[in-house]
Amino acid sequence: MKPAAEPADTIYFTLQELGVIxxxxxxxxxxxxxxPSWIFPDTTISDFVYSxxxxxxxxxxxxxxxxxxxxxxLLGLFLVKKPGTAFAMAIILIAIxxxxxxxxxxxxxxxVLVFVALxxxxxxxxxxxxxxxxxxxxxxxxxxxxxTTLAIAILGCATTGEMDTAVTGLPWSYYLxxxxxxxxxxxxxxxxxxxxxxxxxxxxxxxxxxxxxxxSGFAARFPPDPVxxxxxxxxxxxxxxxxxxxxxxxxxxxxYLGKTDGSNSPDQ
Amino acid sequence: xxxxxxxxEAAIGLAAAHILGIGLIAGIVxxxxxGVRKGMSSLLxxxxxxxxxxxxxxxAR
Numbered sequence: 001m002k003p004a005a006e007p008a009d010t011i012y013f014t015l016q017e018l019g020v021i022x023x024x025x026x027x028x029x030x031x032x033x034x035x036p037s038w039i040f041p042d043t044t045i046s047d048f049v050y051s052x053x054x055x056x057x058x059x060x061x062x063x064x065x066x067x068x069x070x071x072x073x074l075l076g077l078f079l080v081k082k083p084g085t086a087f088a089m090a091i092i093l094i095a096i097x098x099x100x101x102x103x104x105x106x107x108x109x110x111x112v113l114v115f116v117a118l119x120x121x122x123x124x125x126x127x128x129x130x131x132x133x134x135x136x137x138x139x140x141x142x143x144x145x146x147x148t149t150l151a152i153a154i155l156g157c158a159t160t161g162e163m164d165t166a167v168t169g170l171p172w173s174y175y176l177x178x179x180x181x182x183x184x185x186x187x188x189x190x191x192x193x194x195x196x197x198x199x200x201x202x203x204x205x206x207x208x209x210x211x212x213x214x215x216s217g218f219a220a221r222f223p224p225d226p227v228x229x230x231x232x233x234x235x236x237x238x239x240x241x242x243x244x245x246x247x248x249x250x251x252x253x254x255x256y257l258g259k260t261d262g263s264n265s266p267d268q
Numbered sequence: 269x270x271x272x273x274x275x276x277e278a279a280i281g282l283a284a285a286h287i288l289g290i291g292l293i294a295g296i297v298x299x300x301x302x303g304v305r306k307g308m309s310s311l312l313x314x315x316x317x318x319x320x321x322x323x324x325x326x327x328a329r
Binding site for chain 2: 010011012013018088091092094095096097098099
């Protein structure tokens, strides 16, 4: 009997998969650059998160950018279903940013894409995170951060903006994010999907990376008021969880639409 | 006789960024070959997980 062909003679991603990876990377680059200015034509992301949402800073804009990045990386992972997809997408995103982005010469801001992709890759490939006690990690984080955010709002310590200006009126965004955190904690307790944890932690790392490495020196952009750290982490975690849920939902819809073609389940 | 061509710093930076970007995409294409990656793995004495248990985690779900 003739032995099976050696994998050394093959390629890892097929041409079709490479096409999907490149297409999703281009969409990620376009959405990261164009969608915010399309949704908020008269303002910037900073104005939206600080004046609109009333979040503290710095780094609250990551709620938008981190969510978009996690969404596309996870969607690529769901559609291609091969380890290394998110990493390859991050490399192509960096290449696109270098060749077409306005931040072409700021290498410092590009490395976070690789780290976020690696976190998503790593956690998505660890099956035991869906078993106890690890399955309670995400709900516990959401619960603790949600309660802390609500407590900050109730105690009247809410601030907004990069300079941590005290909120004069009702800090509705604190209540909104806090309650959303508790609701998501309950949902994540019921549906223990490791992709939600992967995107949530990756999004939190994105914010931490911003605080530590994107300023003029190490930790130059760290929040001046440490009390605001749980609020910002909760916003980042929710951004990742919601984007992962959206990517998972879209992959399910695509699987359902292509089911008649004999495609595999997105979970397979 | 050659006339020296002096590029402004921005042009050098832009060219470097484009070269790096094309190099990254070329790297993805080159490392997409299992043969190249297998050779690199044996050269470095590490396994990249292709065909391993980790490789099958997503497809096993």
